[in-house]
Amino acid sequence: xxxxxxxxxxxxxxxxxxxxxxxxxxxxxxxxxxxxxxxxxxxxxxxxxxxxxxxxxxxxxxxxxxxxxxxxxxxxxxxxxxxxxxxxxxxxxxxxxxxxxxxxxxxxxxxxxxxxxxxxxxxxxxxxxxxxxxxxxxxxxxxxxxxxxxxxxxxxxxxxxxxxxxxxxxxxxxxxxxxxxxxxxxxxxxxxxxxxxxxxxxxxxxxxxxxxxxxxxxxxxxxxxxxxxxxxxxxxxxxxxxxxxxxxxxxxxxxxxxxxxxxxxxxxxxxxxxxxxxxxxxxxxxxxxxxxxxxxxxxxxxxxxxxxxxxxxxxxxxxxxxxxxxxxxxxxxxxxxxxxxxxxxxxxxxxxxxxxxxxxxxxxxxxxxxxxxx
Numbered sequence: 001x002x003x004x005x006x007x008x009x010x011x012x013x014x015x016x017x018x019x020x021x022x023x024x025x026x027x028x029x030x031x032x033x034x035x036x037x038x039x040x041x042x043x044x045x046x047x048x049x050x051x052x053x054x055x056x057x058x059x060x061x062x063x064x065x066x067x068x069x070x071x072x073x074x075x076x077x078x079x080x081x082x083x084x085x086x087x088x089x090x091x092x093x094x095x096x097x098x099x100x101x102x103x104x105x106x107x108x109x110x111x112x113x114x115x116x117x118x119x120x121x122x123x124x125x126x127x128x129x130x131x132x133x134x135x136x137x138x139x140x141x142x143x144x145x146x147x148x149x150x151x152x153x154x155x156x157x158x159x160x161x162x163x164x165x166x167x168x169x170x171x172x173x174x175x176x177x178x179x180x181x182x183x184x185x186x187x188x189x190x191x192x193x194x195x196x197x198x199x200x201x202x203x204x205x206x207x208x209x210x211x212x213x214x215x216x217x218x219x220x221x222x223x224x225x226x227x228x229x230x231x232x233x234x235x236x237x238x239x240x241x242x243x244x245x246x247x248x249x250x251x252x253x254x255x256x257x258x259x260x261x262x263x264x265x266x267x268x269x270x271x272x273x274x275x276x277x278x279x280x281x282x283x284x285x286x287x288x289x290x291x292x293x294x295x296x297x298x299x300x301x302x303x304x305x306x307x308x309x310x311x312x313x314x315x316x317x318x319x320x321x322x323x324x325x326x327x328x329x330x331x332x333x334x335x336x337x338x339x340x341x342x343x344x345x346x347x348x349x350x351x352x353x354x355x356x357x358x359x360x361x362x363x364x365x366x367x368x369x370x371x372x373x374x
Contacts, residue, residue: 003061023146057081059089066093069143069151101142104152104169107176109189120167120178120189124154127187127194133158142169152178154188 004018004027016035018027029035057079065075072090076083105121116123125135138156145151150169155162165184170177180186187193 057086062086062089063093066090067096067144097142100144100150100169101140101152103171103176104142104150104167104178105140107169107171107178108174109167110177110179111189115177116189119175120152123189123191124165126191127189128156130191130194131158151181154185 007017108115152167154165167178
């Protein structure tokens with residue numbers, strides 16, 4: 001029921017002009033005997049004088065205003081009373097509003113093709129996720145409009161801005177239907193629009209620290225150290241080009257030259273080579289039972305003086321050579337001198353028939369290579 005307030009009386013006294021305080025719509029009432037009798041109190045009964053707060057907020061009016069969307073705090077502040085006095089009349093209506101919002105979430109929003117298959121709660125949750133919002137942070141509310149339909153409100157924060165979306169709820173079969181009444185209500189029931197309207201969240205940028213501060217202690221107890229980037233860049237640019245040129249690696253030191261083996265004469269000396277071969281391969285070799293018949297010595301080479309053949313074997317012979325020659329040495333001395341090809345072939349035949357030799361401990365200790373071909 002709508003409540004009217006008396007605004008004025010017509011000049012002829014036949015009409016009373018009333019106005020609706022919410023819509024400011026004007027009405028007029030004819031002043032007749034019935035109206036005069038209704039407003040004239042009985043003289044036998046005392047007329048109670050209500051207090052200003054009680055006259056303005058009767059229990060029925062409290063519930064009517066709460067059902068229309070008012071809050072307990074607003075009515076308590078308007079009437080000048082405590083919120084507890086308003087809450088005892090408003091609590092049943094608040095439960096009614098919460099129940100209407102719950103039923104509206106299970107309704108089906110109206111689209112161009114009719115009611116959608118998904119419910120209002122499902123579409124709103126999907127669209128909020130597409131927009132980058134959290135559905136759990138949304139708050140649902142409802143109130144009853146003047147036309148008798150329930151208005152559903154959804155409020156949520158997008159950054160520092162609080163947004164509101166509204167729908168008109170019509171209870172009915174299969175949960176009823178809801179019709180959006182504003183732009184945000186349309187956007188929250190259409191996933192394509194919500195995806196297109198996705199906004200990037202902005203975060204607060206911390207205040208930059210002055211460049212000349214070093215080791216400033218914050219109130220939280222943390223120490224912040226800053227670096228002057230401009231000074232570092234200037235110092236890097238001031239360096240000469242030679243500092244920025246990559247250095248070449250230092251040359252490797254030359255290898256230590258090993259002592260070259262003694263140069264052989266054009267005429268090979270049989271005794272020193274056989275002695276060196278015996279030192280490297282100490283395995284026994286068959287010794288002939290009888291010495292071979294002595295062969296005439298080879299004619300001396302005219303290009304080499306005779307003294308070279310006499311002195312070269314003594315210079316190349318190792319110092320550890322025994323004084324008494326072995327039978328094999330005697331046989332080798334009596335053997336005629338062969339060419340270098342024959343000597344190398346005999347070496348390969350000797351090596352082919354033997355197992356890999358183990359170097360003697362003298363060679364390991366002195367580091368002497370027994371044969372230049374190794």
